[in-house]
Amino acid sequence: MLPIHFLNTRGENKGIPLTLYSIGWEHQVYMNRPVGFPVNQVFLTKKGTGVFRIFGLGELELKAGHVLVLPAGVAHEYFPLTKSPWQLGFIGFEGNSVNPILENIGLKQPKVMTVKSFSSLWSYVEKLWQIAKKNENDAVMNASVSLYSFLLELRKLEETNSESHINSAEHSPHENIRKIVNLLHEHYDEPLEMTSLSSLAGFTPQHFTRIFRKMYGLTPYQYLNKIRFEKAIFLLKEEPEWHVHEIAERLGMETNYFIRAFKKKYGVTPGVYRGK
Structure with a gap:
């Protein structure tokens, strides 16, 4: 099907x-x-x-x-x-x-x-x-x-399904990591320092990155960029009147860096991607 x-x-x-x-x-x-x-x-x-x-x-x-x-x-x-x-x-x-x-x-x-x-x-x-x-x-x-x-x-x-409720992060051994993930999704457009995030989670930067990668298959920084670029794709499609610099600003990224990083990931600039 x-x-x-x-x-x-x-x-x-x-x-x-x-x-x-x-x-x-x-x-x-x-x-x-x-x-x-x-x-x-x-x-x-x-x-x-x-x-x-x-x-x-x-x-x-x-x-x-x-x-x-x-x-x-x-x-x-x-x-x-x-x-x-x-x-x-x-x-x-x-x-x-x-x-x-x-x-x-x-x-x-x-x-x-x-x-x-x-x-x-x-x-x-x-x-x-x-x-x-x-x-x-x-x-x-x-x-x-x-x-x-x-x-x-x-x-x-x-x-009736006893498993239908959402599992509370408070009962998870990685509760703090999950809270950081929620924070990344809610504040992806803000400057987020990984050292501050690791401190907030209660780990050293190295241990924080190791646990995060084990849970999500990406480093915290890679995960943050993944959120930003998927949001960029959404905005390029849904907001045709927005300029590239407006989208970069909405993502919390400097325009030239956003364009270079976007081209590295997708093979074309944001403007060309939108045109296609």
Whole structure:
């Protein structure tokens, strides 16, 4: 089931309370969304195990048969937890009535759910995918009806899940490191000294870097730059009127350094990247 971005161009979605944005499933790899996703999403694990890290809140583990509802604009990252493939399905959706609908059925906050019949719920995903793939004249309306039915079915099939809460960092042996990661995501546009961060975490700079790399696969400085460049990509796409120096300033970076570093990472300057 290949991912499909269902971006309708017929203008038929005006006034429709729910509209499909994207749908599909894949063997999920590491993904970082420092500014969240533009629409609401539902994730469904068919096989394997993965972790969603919700910045500022904590972590949620998704095993086979688990479903996660993630509101739009929530900063997060996610990655497989085991060597075996993490088969993750997803549905992205928006609309004028999304927020009240999700609130009325109790799905407004990040939440992991187990369901009584995962196969029954997955059949709705397959139906939606077929509608999006064919993209016929009445696809937007049909997708809206099926999407609403899917959300109601999800609420109906929900079971109590003792693991649905976000794991508190206070019970983690690396609580302070996780707090530093949240700080990086919240203050990436400010001058952050690694020595100050290591002191804040209660470690020497060397020990801080060693533990951080073990947990996240990057040094703290590399992780900070990763956040900044992903934010840069977002701004280059979403803010076409912004000059490069404005984006650099928004990231807390000097303009010439930003341009050089961007070109080193992506092979082109920010201006050329935007043009493509």
